[in-house]
Amino acid sequence: MVKYGKGSVPLGSDPWGVMVVLSVIGFLLIGGMLTSLTVYMSVMQPLFRWDEAEMGAGPVALLLGMSAGNLFVGRAMRAVGIRRLFAFGVGMAVCGWVAAGFTGTLTFFMAAMALAGLGVGMATIVPGIAVIAQSFHRHRGLAIALFIGGCALASATMPMISGRLIAALGWRETFWTIGAAAGVICAGLVYVLPCSRCGASDGDGAENLGLTREQALRKPGYWLLAIVLTISQLSLNAVLFNLIAYLRHSGFDQADAVTVYSVANFMSLPGLLIGGLTSDRISARILLPVILALQAGGTLALLGVGGDPLWQGRTAIALFIMLWGSMAGLPAQAGSMLLTEMIGQRAYPAMLGIIFTINGFVGALAPVAVGWAYEASGGYALPVFCLGTLTLVASIASLFCRSAPFVAAMAARAN
Numbered sequence: 413m414v415k416y417g418k419g420s421v422p423l424g425s426d427p428w429g430v431m432v433v434l435s436v437i438g439f440l441l442i443g444g445m446l447t448s449l450t451v452y453m454s455v456m457q458p459l460f461r462w463d464e465a466e467m468g469a470g471p472v473a474l475l476l477g478m479s480a481g482n483l484f485v486g487r488a489m490r491a492v493g494i495r496r497l498f499a500f501g502v503g504m505a506v507c508g509w510v511a512a513g514f515t516g517t518l519t520f521f522m523a524a525m526a527l528a529g530l531g532v533g534m535a536t537i538v539p540g541i542a543v544i545a546q547s548f549h550r551h552r553g554l555a556i557a558l559f560i561g562g563c564a565l566a567s568a569t570m571p572m573i574s575g576r577l578i579a580a581l582g583w584r585e586t587f588w589t590i591g592a593a594a595g596v597i598c599a600g601l602v603y604v605l606p607c608s609r610c611g612a613s614d615g616d617g618a619e620n621l622g623l624t625r626e627q628a629l630r631k632p633g634y635w636l637l638a639i640v641l642t643i644s645q646l647s648l649n650a651v652l653f654n655l656i657a658y659l660r661h662s663g664f665d666q667a668d669a670v671t672v673y674s675v676a677n678f679m680s681l682p683g684l685l686i687g688g689l690t691s692d693r694i695s696a697r698i699l700l701p702v703i704l705a706l707q708a709g710g711t712l713a714l715l716g717v718g719g720d721p722l723w724q725g726r727t728a729i730a731l732f733i734m735l736w737g738s739m740a741g742l743p744a745q746a747g748s749m750l751l752t753e754m755i756g757q758r759a760y761p762a763m764l765g766i767i768f769t770i771n772g773f774v775g776a777l778a779p780v781a782v783g784w785a786y787e788a789s790g791g792y793a794l795p796v797f798c799l800g801t802l803t804l805v806a807s808i809a810s811l812f813c814r815s816a817p818f819v820a821a822m823a824a825r826a827n
Contacts, residue, residue: 427547427548427555428555429604431544431547433601433604434540434543434605435540435558435559435561436597437498437502437535437536437540437601438536438566439563439565439566440566440593440598441502441505441531441535441598442536442563442567443563443565443566443567443569443570443571444566444570444574444590444593445474445505445590446474446478446532448570448573448574449470449471449474449525449653450571450653450656450657451574451575452574452583452586453471453653454656454660455578455583456470456521456583460518463783463787464657464782464786464787465783466783467779467783468653468780468783469518469521469522469779469780470518470521470525471525471653472777472779472780473521473523474528474529474776475529475776475778476776477525477526477528477529477530477531477532477533478533478776479529479768479772480533480769481531481533481534482533482534482537482768482769483769484534484765485533485761485765486542486764486765488500489542489543489761490761494539494605495603495606497534497535498539498602498605499602500531500534500535501530501533501534502535502594503595504527504530505527505528505529505532505535506531506594506598507527507528507591508524508527508528508529508530508531509528509587509590509591510587510591511523512524512525512528513585513586513587513588515584535598536563537563538765538768541559541560541748541764542760542761542764542765544556545752545757545760545764546760546761550692552692552749553690553691553692553696553745553749554688554689554691554692555688556745556748557685557689557691557745558684558685560745561680561681561685561688561741564677564678564680564740564741565678565681567674567680567740568674568675568677568678568681569678571670571673571674571677572670572671572674574586574590575666575670577589622756622757622758622759622760623755623756623759624759627755627759628754628755628763631755633754633814634751634754634755634763636810636812637750637767637810638766638767639806640704640810641743641767642770642771642774642775643803643805643806644743644771644803645744645772646774646777646799647708647711647799647800648707648775649776649778650782650795650799651714651799653778653782654778654782654792655669655673655676656669656670658714658717658792658796659717662718672729672733675733675737676732677737677740678737679734679737679738680738680740680741680742683741684741687699687703687742687745691745691746691749695753696747696753697750697753697813697814699742700746700750700810701808701810702807703739703742703743703746703807704804704806705804705807706735706739707735707736707740708801708807709731710732710736710739711736711800711803712797712800712801713735714792714796715793715800716728717729747767750813751763751764754813781795
């Protein structure tokens with residue numbers, strides 16, 4: 413048993429090595445599938461003659477599948493162990509992505525995306541954060557930030573790679589190529605992961621300190637945190653899956669729109685590094701409201717894109733990239749840290765899965781909701797304004813998320 417501080421780590425491997433493996437898997441599945449989907453959609457929409465609402469159906473199915481996968485993570489990690497859970501998730505994600513290359517109808521495409529999303533949800537963010545949170549005590553914030561940073565790096569690079577592959581091979585062949593590459597690489601990586609069951613009882617280690625699931629479910633602050641993170645995710649998804657289309661409508665060509673999209677995602681890397689180092693020194697209860705306020709400012713900056721004079725549009729793009737881009741990965745990181753402060757480690761994987769399931773299901777509505785709002789209002793100004801305002805309200809609401817004093821005291825003793 414590896415020891416970190418006074419709490420035992422329930423993984424029979426080097427925790428930093430496990431974090432690296434989880435990051436690579438997240439890089440391939442999040443970057444190659446989730447954040448690259450908008451590039452495929454921009455090519456598939458005119459081919460299949462989908463309208464704006466129909467174009468959001470694929471991302472919605474993917475996000476709903478991810479949410480369903482998140483819901484079962486806590487139980488699955490205890491029942492079958494870490495390695496088998498990730499192997500099963502990777503297998504489903506690859507099968508769904510390869511199947512998408514055979515798309516002939518919107519219904520078939522949605523089914524393939526739902527299968528891929530189910531696998532992505534069971535092999536990326538929620539199980540990865542749960543394993544890292546239970547493996548690290550002293551450098552937990554930095555480790556989670558680096559893990560999410562790997563996914564953010566994928567979001568900055570994989571859409572451009574997917575775009576070039578689509579231009580060179582075609583969109584069907586790119587689905588098959590990315591799916592096959594992810595399957596081969598991840599098949600070897602999952603065997604590096606430990607077989608232990610994360611969240612299982614293991615003596616008096618730090619993983620058994622904190623509230624039970626029933627106590628956490630009765631805690632108002634838990635549900636407030638779930639609402640806050642759901643609003644944040646709804647706004648992030650809306651921008652993530654509609655930014656390229658929005659920029660195209662604002663006068664950008666395809667290449668420039670993809671470049672702005674990728675640069676904005678790349679900016680989350682320094683943001684996550686700074687946020688991870690800071691969250692190990694400052695309470696997430698203080699950081700989360702600041703992060704959400706900056707996210708709101710970056711979202712509202714999009715209102716100035718394409719405006720006259722020319723400097724106004726460029727300033728808006730710069731503000732969006734700096735604010736939204738640098739904050740994009742931090743709500744999940746800070747929210748996960750705050751959940752640890754609030755409930756401890758005993759029920760952490762299950763309670764984190766519930767939160768990500770809620771914000772996943774609601775956030776999955778974002779692409780279609782923006783499409784409806786666009787068709788109703790004739791532009792993107794109204795949905796962008798509403799998303800920015802909602803995120804600002806979430807920032808204020810997060811000030812009232814409080815941790816249980818005895819949980820914080822027990823965690824301090826474990827460290």
